[in-house]
Amino acid sequence: MRSVESAEIEKIGRRIGDAALDPGLWPAIMEEICHAAGATGSALLQADVRTPDIPRTASVDELFSAYFHDQWHTRDIRVRGAALLARGEPVITDQDVVTPEEMNREAFYNECLYANGFKWFAGVGFLAGSALWALSIQRTAQQGPFEEEDKQLLALLSPKLGEAATLSTAVGRTVVSGVTNALDLVRQPALILDRNGFVLDANALAEKAFGEEFYVKNRRVTLRNPQARADFERLIDQLRTTGDAELSLEPIVIRCERAPPILIRILPLPLSARGPFLGARVLLTLTSLTPKPAPSPTVVSRLFGLTLAEAKLASIIATGVSPGAAADRLGVSRDTARNQLKAVFAKTETHRQSELVALLSQLAG
Numbered sequence: 595m596r597s598v599e600s601a602e603i604e605k606i607g608r609r610i611g612d613a614a615l616d617p618g619l620w621p622a623i624m625e626e627i628c629h630a631a632g633a634t635g636s637a638l639l640q641a642d643v644r645t646p647d648i649p650r651t652a653s654v655d656e657l658f659s660a661y662f663h664d665q666w667h668t669r670d671i672r673v674r675g676a677a678l679l680a681r682g683e684p685v686i687t688d689q690d691v692v693t694p695e696e697m698n699r700e701a702f703y704n705e706c707l708y709a710n711g712f713k714w715f716a717g718v719g720f721l722a723g724s725a726l727w728a729l730s731i732q733r734t735a736q737q738g739p740f741e742e743e744d745k746q747l748l749a750l751l752s753p754k755l756g757e758a759a760t761l762s763t764a765v766g767r768t769v770v771s772g773v774t775n776a777l778d779l780v781r782q783p784a785l786i787l788d789r790n791g792f793v794l795d796a797n798a799l800a801e802k803a804f805g806e807e808f809y810v811k812n813r814r815v816t817l818r819n820p821q822a823r824a825d826f827e828r829l830i831d832q833l834r835t836t837g838d839a840e841l842s843l844e845p846i847v848i849r850c851e852r853a854p855p856i857l858i859r860i861l862p863l864p865l866s867a868r869g870p871f872l873g874a875r876v877l878l879t880l881t882s883l884t885p886k887p888a889p890s891p892t893v894v895s896r897l898f899g900l901t902l903a904e905a906k907l908a909s910i911i912a913t914g915v916s917p918g919a920a921a922d923r924l925g926v927s928r929d930t931a932r933n934q935l936k937a938v939f940a941k942t943e944t945h946r947q948s949e950l951v952a953l954l955s956q957l958a959g
Contacts, residue, residue, distance in 0.1 A: 598744040602630035607754040614761035617869040620649035624729070628653070631740075631748065633733045634712070638870050641676040641726040645789045646837045649870050654732055657710040662835070666706045671696065672715065679719030680726055684749035686717045687740045708735075716740040718751050722759035722871035729755060759871045766872035769864065770795045773877060783880040785810065786863065788873040791830035800880060807850045808880065822848040822858075829860065833875050838862070841876070854884045888913045889957035897957075898941045907931060908938045911947060912954035 606626050613619040624636045628651060635654030644667040650658050661667055675691040683690075688697065697703050697713075707713055713735040717728035729751065733740070740748075770786050777784040778797035783804075785796035792813045801810050807818050817823040825846045832841055848856040861877040868874055888909040895905035903926075910920040921931035944950045 597632065597741070598747040599630045599632075600747050602626070603747050603750055606630060607750055610751070610754045610758045611761065614758040614869070615765060616866070617649070617762065618865055620870065621651055624649065624651050625653075627729070627751070628731060631716070631731050631733075631744070632737055633716075633731045634737065636729055636731045639717075639728050639730050640722075641673070641679065641728065643725075643790065645834055647789060647870075647875070654712075657707075657712060657732065660710060661706060664706070666702060669702055671700055671702050672717070675717060676726060676728075679717065679728060684719055684752040685740075685745040686719070686728075687745060688714055689739065714739045716745065716748055718748050718755060720752050720756035720759060722756070723763055725871070727755075727759065727871070762869040763871045766867050766869045766874055767795075769867040770872070770874055773863070773867065774800075777879065785815075785878050786867075786874055787815075787830075787833060787876050787878065789833050789875050790873070791815075791833055794872070794874055800878075804848075804856060804880065804882070807848055807853065808856060817848060819848050819850065822846055826858075829876075838868075838875075843876075854882055857881045857883055885913065886955060889954050893957060894954065898938075900938060900941055901934075904934045904938050904941075907934050908942070908950065908954060911935070912951055912957075914951065917947070 606623065609623055609626070613623055620638065624638075628634060628636050635651040635657070637650035637654055637658055638648050640648075644662075646658075646662040648658070661670075672688065672691050675686040678686050678690060692700070703713070711734055712732045714733040714737065716731045716733075718731070719726065719728050721727070731740075731748070774784050774786060774795045774797040778799055781799065783797065783799035785800045786794045788794045793810050793815065796810055809816055815826065817826055829842070829846070843860045843862070845860065846858040848858065850856065857880070859879045859881070861879065863874055863877050889912055891902060891905040891909045894900060894908055895902055898905075898908075900908060903924075906924060907917075907920055910923060911917060915923070917931050917935050918928050921928045924931070926934075938950065939945060942950060942953060944953055
């Protein structure tokens with residue numbers, strides 16, 4: 595059995611703050627902690643809300659996959675140690691929260707821990723805002739339990755983890771707000787959901803653009819359409835129970851009674867916004883599927899070197915109108931319209947109407 599190495603712990607403590615700015619560093623730093631602690635692996639766990647997207651080392655991936663898949667996170671007897679952490683104990687171990695008899699008989703130990711090659715743990719507690727978290731460090735039976743001296747050394751990590759969690763949350767909120775504000779500037783309604791489906795941030799357009807069909811109240815999204823509401827509830831369930839790799843990004847369609855449909859696109863967030871402590875999971879953008887207005891003929895003419903007559907024809911066709919109907923609307927013959935359209939294709943380097951519509955639709959709005 596190897597004890598915790600004090601020099602390594604102090605060195606790692608100085609590096610923990612790096613993960614606040616780059617959440618992708620957490621697994622590597624946690625590996626270093628495990629090496630210093632004579633342990634096999636570790637994971638970051640929130641005391642009261644546990645979801646599969648937690649940072650963890652590769653060495654405990656199988657353990658924590660089973661932990662969540664088989665619902666052991668709802669039956670983890672060691673969670674009773676959260677009360678000790680909440681009272682200010684910086685580190686807890688098995689010996690603090692269960693008896694030897696419980697370790698021998700409890701299903702959590704026999705069917706979850708022992709079955710996956712583990713037995714002992716130490717939990718280093720810290721606060722991320724008002725939320726209580728723990729770095730759960732796992733040892734095998736051969737590596738032995740954590741002793742009192744080990745706890746004292748691991749306690750050095752507690753304030754460092756708390757500082758990193760506070761900074762990580764602040765950085766994440768800044769990134770989240772920057773994403774939604776940037777989309778607000780381009781008139782794109784957008785909001786961000788956390789791992790429990792609560793709205794972390796929403797721009798003004800998302801909060802007021804769609805009335806009773808889609809609105810945010812008490813940090814919850816409300817949808818009027820029953821099918822869209824069921825699809826959205828499935829998304830929320832996924833946010834709670836699946837990791838990023840398994841998360842479905844299939845768009846949701848809201849069919850409205852007295853308005854065009856609304857399309858909800860589900861997009862991944864940049865890594866800097868997905869720190870474990872803020873819990874940001876996905877970006878939602880909302881688009882009302884109303885026909886776009888025709889692009890300005892003057893702009894089209896200047897961009898592609900079209901005559902004004904050609905640009906007027908192209909602008910009308912960009913809205914989905916056929917060349918014949920566009921000719922009637924402009925009061926020109928269909929032969930004239932066909933000749934103008936050939937010139938438009940040549941100057942815009944398109945070959946068919948669908949390509950022209952796709953090109954010019956980027957100018958509409």
